[in-house]
Amino acid sequence: MKLIKACNNFIILLVEKYNGRFWYIVLFYGAPSVHMRASGFLDLEQWIDTCKLPFLIVGDFNQVDYQCDKLSASQQPIEGAEEFNLWKLRNELVDIPFKGPRFTWCNNRKGEKRVYERLDKAMGSKDWLSLFPDMGLKHYPIQISDHAPIEVDLNLTCMAGKRPFKLDAWALDFEECLEKKAEWNAKWDDFDRQLEHGINLACNGGGEEEYTRVNEELQAYTADAEKFWKQRAKIKWTVGGIPIQNSSLIG
Structure with a gap:
């Protein structure tokens, strides 16, 4: 390009x-x-x-x-x-x-x-x-x-296939990322299905409770995952001698 x-x-x-x-x-x-x-x-x-x-x-x-x-x-x-x-x-x-x-x-x-x-x-x-x-x-x-x-x-x-799973380059240094690939794929596919079902219900007059419930579960799941991987990153970079403040991953 x-x-x-x-x-x-x-x-x-x-x-x-x-x-x-x-x-x-x-x-x-x-x-x-x-x-x-x-x-x-x-x-x-x-x-x-x-x-x-x-x-x-x-x-x-x-x-x-x-x-x-x-x-x-x-x-x-x-x-x-x-x-x-x-x-x-x-x-x-x-x-x-x-x-x-x-x-x-x-x-x-x-x-x-x-x-x-x-x-x-x-x-x-x-x-x-x-x-x-x-x-x-x-x-x-x-x-x-x-x-x-x-x-x-x-x-x-x-288009009928599943969305491809992608890892950033930094994730290749974490064996856990590769080990959890299948688990994450399944979890996100499940959230996708539930969210789409919830949106369809809301759009057809069925109320927004289902979409709100699943969305809140997704927010909690991603927040927990972010905390876990930030901690793992800190441990990895400390052992490797990489200053934490120089990395864009840690907020």
Whole structure:
């Protein structure tokens, strides 16, 4: 990949496909306020007007497209939605179809103050979709953050598989990390299933109790794991003679 442009709202990277075809990926972040968000869309549109290659835009747009992409006690019109959809039409952008829970963001409040929205999405130019006809977008359940992870898969047939387990390089020094790989995979898969079930219940009028319960269990699990691994890291680095204050792992 090659960095082409970086600004407050987006980063543009040039990507080379295996067969020698080039295309762009745009990592986008929409500003929280409608006024500032419109400015970011306009800046990107100016780049699109000059773009000669296929491109994909993915990220947190901070903008709901349609009423069905928002769940809340309020039924007020969605601010900025009309302008956003006109922007997509004007630039001939095609939404990437997704699998998984509909909503990718929650304000984590309770009762009637809770809001779900689909803010994280991907869209591509027509020639990009022609380049990757089997691609798709996967929504994972909302976990630690208020946003859900999303994954663009260039081969839709591979999406049915489990999310790959990844370790940072530092973890390779800990035999315990490798030993616990299967346990962590199973635990996170279980949390994923329960969270998705809880969100589906809440979205269909079944209440938010199940989602809240599982989310609190996940928060406790990750907090305990963080404490354990910080302590293990301190022991490891003390034995190895590495100053703790020079490491980004220890907060």
